[in-house]
Amino acid sequence: MSAPILAARGITLTLREKPGTFILEDVSLSLARGKIVGVVGGSGSGKTTLACTLLGFIPDAMCRQRGQVLWQGQDILAMDALALRRWRGACVSLSFQEASSAFDPVFTVGDQIVETIMAHGAHEGGGRARARERALSFLSLAGIDDPRRVERCYPHELSGGLRQRAMLAMALCTTPSVLVADEPTSSLDVTLQARLMELFRKLRRELDLSIVLIAHDLGMVRRLADELVILSRGRVVAPDHPDARALMSAGEM
Amino acid sequence: MEKPRSETGLAWQRFTSDRAALAALWVLGALYAAALLADVAAPYSLKDESREHPYCPPTAIHLLAPDGRLIGPHVRGMAMAYDTFRRRVYRATPEVYPLRFFGKGEPYRLLGFLPFDRHLFIVDAPGRVYLLGADSRGRDIFSRILHGARVSLTIGLFGVIISFGIGLLVGGIAGYWGGRVDDVLMRVCEMVMMVPGFYLLLALRAAVPDSLDPLQVYAAIIIILSFIGWAGLARVIRGMCLSLKERDYVLAARTMGLTDMEIIVRHVLPHTISYSLAAVTLAVPGYILGESALSLIGLGIQDPYASWGNMLAEAMSIVRIQFAPWILWPAFFIGITVLSFNVAGDALRDAWDPLLKGRGEST
Ligand SMILES: Nc1ncnc2c1ncn2[C@@H]1O[C@H](COP(=O)(O)OP(=O)(O)OP(=O)(O)O)[C@@H](O)[C@H]1O
Ligand SMILES: [Mg+2]
Numbered sequence: 001m002s003a004p005i006l007a008a009r010g011i012t013l014t015l016r017e018k019p020g021t022f023i024l025e026d027v028s029l030s031l032a033r034g035k036i037v038g039v040v041g042g043s044g045s046g047k048t049t050l051a052c053t054l055l056g057f058i059p060d061a062m063c064r065q066r067g068q069v070l071w072q073g074q075d076i077l078a079m080d081a082l083a084l085r086r087w088r089g090a091c092v093s094l095s096f097q098e099a100s101s102a103f104d105p106v107f108t109v110g111d112q113i114v115e116t117i118m119a120h121g122a123h124e125g126g127g128r129a130r131a132r133e134r135a136l137s138f139l140s141l142a143g144i145d146d147p148r149r150v151e152r153c154y155p156h157e158l159s160g161g162l163r164q165r166a167m168l169a170m171a172l173c174t175t176p177s178v179l180v181a182d183e184p185t186s187s188l189d190v191t192l193q194a195r196l197m198e199l200f201r202k203l204r205r206e207l208d209l210s211i212v213l214i215a216h217d218l219g220m221v222r223r224l225a226d227e228l229v230i231l232s233r234g235r236v237v238a239p240d241h242p243d244a245r246a247l248m249s250a251g252e253m
Numbered sequence: 254m255e256k257p258r259s260e261t262g263l264a265w266q267r268f269t270s271d272r273a274a275l276a277a278l279w280v281l282g283a284l285y286a287a288a289l290l291a292d293v294a295a296p297y298s299l300k301d302e303s304r305e306h307p308y309c310p311p312t313a314i315h316l317l318a319p320d321g322r323l324i325g326p327h328v329r330g331m332a333m334a335y336d337t338f339r340r341r342v343y344r345a346t347p348e349v350y351p352l353r354f355f356g357k358g359e360p361y362r363l364l365g366f367l368p369f370d371r372h373l374f375i376v377d378a379p380g381r382v383y384l385l386g387a388d389s390r391g392r393d394i395f396s397r398i399l400h401g402a403r404v405s406l407t408i409g410l411f412g413v414i415i416s417f418g419i420g421l422l423v424g425g426i427a428g429y430w431g432g433r434v435d436d437v438l439m440r441v442c443e444m445v446m447m448v449p450g451f452y453l454l455l456a457l458r459a460a461v462p463d464s465l466d467p468l469q470v471y472a473a474i475i476i477i478l479s480f481i482g483w484a485g486l487a488r489v490i491r492g493m494c495l496s497l498k499e500r501d502y503v504l505a506a507r508t509m510g511l512t513d514m515e516i517i518v519r520h521v522l523p524h525t526i527s528y529s530l531a532a533v534t535l536a537v538p539g540y541i542l543g544e545s546a547l548s549l550i551g552l553g554i555q556d557p558y559a560s561w562g563n564m565l566a567e568a569m570s571i572v573r574i575q576f577a578p579w580i581l582w583p584a585f586f587i588g589i590t591v592l593s594f595n596v597a598g599d600a601l602r603d604a605w606d607p608l609l610k611g612r613g614e615s616t
Contacts, residue, residue: 055508060499089510101501106260106523115519116509154259170509 003073004030005210006092006178011053011067013234016060023049023062024234029212031178034204036211038225040218040247045231047214048097051182054212055094056084090120095171097182097214099163103155109163110135110151113170120174135173142169143195160187168196172203179203180212185220197224218247264527267604274600277593284590288402292361295396296375296382299557301359303381303391305333308577309343311386319347327351328382340576350380386579388567394582401559401583406590408475408560409540413533416479420486421529425517427487428494439491445484453481454543458552467558474553478543486532493525527605534598538591545587561587 007030015021024046031037041047049059056076058064068075071091076084096102103112113135114128124130132151139147142165150162158166164187171179181200185193197220203209215221221228229236232243239245268274287294303309309331318324330346352374360370376382384395427438448456457477465473497503498521506516541561547553548562549569556563561583567573568580 052504057504057507085507085510085512087510088508094505094508096501096505098501102505104502104506104520104523107519115511119509119511119515170505174509 003032004070005033005072006031006054006212007070008050008054009068009070011050011069012065013049013053013058013062013067014065016063019063022234024053027067027229027231027234027236029054029229029236031210031212033177033210034208035226036200036204036213036224037227037229038218038221039212039214039229039231040221041216041231042243042247043216044233046234047216047231048182050231051094051180051212051214054180055088055092089116089174089176091176092178092180093171093174093176094180095168095182095184097186099167099187100155100160102167103163105155108152108154109158109166110139110153113138113151113166113173116170117173135169138169138173139166141199142166142172143192143199144169161189161192164188165192165196175207177208178210178212180214182214183216184213185215193220200224264601264604268600271600271603273596274604277596277600280589280593281597284402284586284593285406287399288406289364291399291403292363292369293371294373295393295399296358296372296384297393297396298359298361299397299400299559301392301396303387306331306343306381306383306387306391307333307389308341308573308580309333309381309383309387309391310577311579312381312383313345314352314382318349324349325351328376328380330380348380350376350382352376352382385582386577388564388580389573394564394579397559397564398561398583398586401561401564402586404471404554404558404560405541405544405562405587408471408478408544409537409594411475412478412482412540412543413537415475416482417486417529417533417536419479419483421490421522421525423483424487424490424525425494425522428491429498429513429517429521431495435491439488442484442487445481446488450481450543451546454478454547455552457481458547467554470554474544474547478540481543482536482540486529486536489528489532490522490525493528494521497521497524527602531598531602531605534594534601537594541587541590541594 007028009028011024011027012022013024015023027046027050029037029039029050039047039050049062052059054069056069056079064077069077071087076087079087103109107115110132114131117131117134118128136147136151139150144150144162144165150158150166155163164184168181168184171181185196188196200211200213201224204211213221213225228239230239230241230244230247231237232241237244312328312331314326314328316323316326318327327349330348330350331343332346334342334344336342353376354374355371356375357370358372358375360368363369374382381387381391381393383393385398386394388394388397423438423442427435445453454477457480461473461477494517503516503520506520511519544553544560545562545565548560549565551563551566554560554563564580564583568584574581
């Protein structure tokens with residue numbers, strides 16, 4: 001197996017206030033280039049916390065006891081702020097679980113995507129118009145049929161599903177090598193879920209994108225992921241663990 | 254009209270549906286327009302005075318000539334005399350001086366550059382028109398209020414812009430970065446806020462040399478007032494930023510690799526606008542009053558230049574107010590300006606508030 005592009009090694013986080021409470025305990029995960037790793041776990045098992053940690057954000061309320069996040073072998077938690085900022089977005093991006101709060105309500109969705117593109121120079125020096133074109137193309141890539149309307153909308157004017165796809169478009173618009181998608185399908189209907197799965201396959205095939213796909217049930221993850229990490233109360237558990245079985249059977253239903 | 258979609262549009266709609274706020278806006282608009290066009294609107298310039306007319310009461314505008322013929326708006330001559338108690342009295346003389354609208358008068362530069370000599374209304378010398386009466390040197394109070402508005406109204410505006418620029422930036426940085434930076438900045442704020450405003454004003458004014466030309470005094474007052482004003486805002490903005498930086502979209506912007514400054518300016522500070530816009534509007538009166546206070550005690554704008562504050566210096570004696578109550582007119586203008594800013598500021602705050610609540614429910 002090739003060296004992982006992104007890996008977590010023994011991540012252990014405790015609450016700052018109560019150092020005895022573990023939010024993540026010795027969690028490891030490794031993502032090889034062009035692969036999809038599924039992270040599955042019940043509500044409150046620490047999936048979102050893990051996603052943030054993978055991007056080098058330890059929530060303020062928590063404190064890292066041990067562990068590293070490795071980007072091509074380099075510890076990003078030890079990187080300086082400037083390098084980390086360049087790395088985020090350009091190499092790894094995160095699509096949020098709560099798409100409704102991940103957009104700034106003051107700007108249109110299009111403006112925020114354009115801002116991201118310009119911040120990374122992903123419009124190849126073509127000016128604002130070029131960035132807008134690119135934003136539109138990514139909105140339609142994310143499965144939005146009328147990108148021109150969506151682009152001009154304020155976040156609160158979009159349905160939950162549209163927002164979630166717009167969020168995905170924003171995460172992809174800088175063409176990162178790794179996408180961490182936190183429950184990207186939670187507010188989509190079944191057909192859209194299937195389309196999104198198809199999109200992830202396509203992105204992996206065509207752009208060589210590696211994905212950490214987070215979900216609370218096994219349903220779609222099982223069909224897509226090359227590897228599974230099952231989280232239960234902040235720990236990685238084996239597939240025959242009772243908690244893991246409960247998740248599995250929920251997926252069968 | 255299309256329904257506005259942005260937050261700003263909605264807030265504006267709510268603001269304009271408030272009658273009192275709209276009235277306040279019109280009053281302020283009229284005052285600022287008058288200040289801008291003071292040269293045209295005022296019959297006399299700042300330098301103009303008439304030794305024969307100290308404390309001349311407001312002139313009556315007549316339509317009928319002394320012999321009863323209709324000759325259109327005009328004023329009569331005014332002759333000063335003393336009555337048996339040696340009090341100054343003015344008697345109308347039979348001379349008639351027609352009001353000339355857009356007549357030629359003293360030349361000036363319109364908006365500071367266009368040479369022009371027309372005035373909205375004027376009478377030929379030696380007639381004098383005192384719409385709101387005259388001061389101790391026979392200067393037209395109406396004209397001086399218009400010229401003084403330039404100083405009094407703009408000092409508030411510029412002062413507020415500067416101090417809010419500083420306040421937003423300092424508050425944003427302190428709140429967003431936190432830690433040591435926050436500690437240092439907040440201690441500085443507290444030091445500024447610790448000293449009672451008016452003493453600080455006096456102390457700072459004392460630190461500035463007396464022999465300044467009027468423009469320098471004007472700039473010095475603005476700087477002094479903004480130096481006092483920024484700290485309070487910075488503290489509130491910092492408090493708001495502390496909670497705003499926890500929002501998901503700030504984290505989202507960080508995951509997308511935006512710089513701290515970009516995030517502060519684009520995704521944190523705009524959310525304080527509901528507060529800061531109202532606070533800005535509500536703060537303007539403080540600056541206007543600050544300038545008035547300085548000028549009133551002779552530390553601000555000096556004669557012959559006018560500001561509403563230094564015009565009121567004449568009204569510091571109760572005796573003078575008794576025989577020439579019209580010298581209080583500048584106080585009236587300060588009053589309505591302050592009132593209008595307060596009404597508009599309150600309405601702005603109300604216009605944004607229900608929106609913030611609504612957004613909370615919809616998400
Ligand atoms: N800021 C915080 N302060 C204290 N505890 C927190 C904080 N954020 C998360 N937690 C705790 O950490 C645990 C993991 O939370 P996390 O959001 O990662 O769960 P999750 O697996 O994403 O759940 P869900 O499927 O509901 O999104 C939870 O028990 C939660 O209560
Ligand atoms: Mg979560």
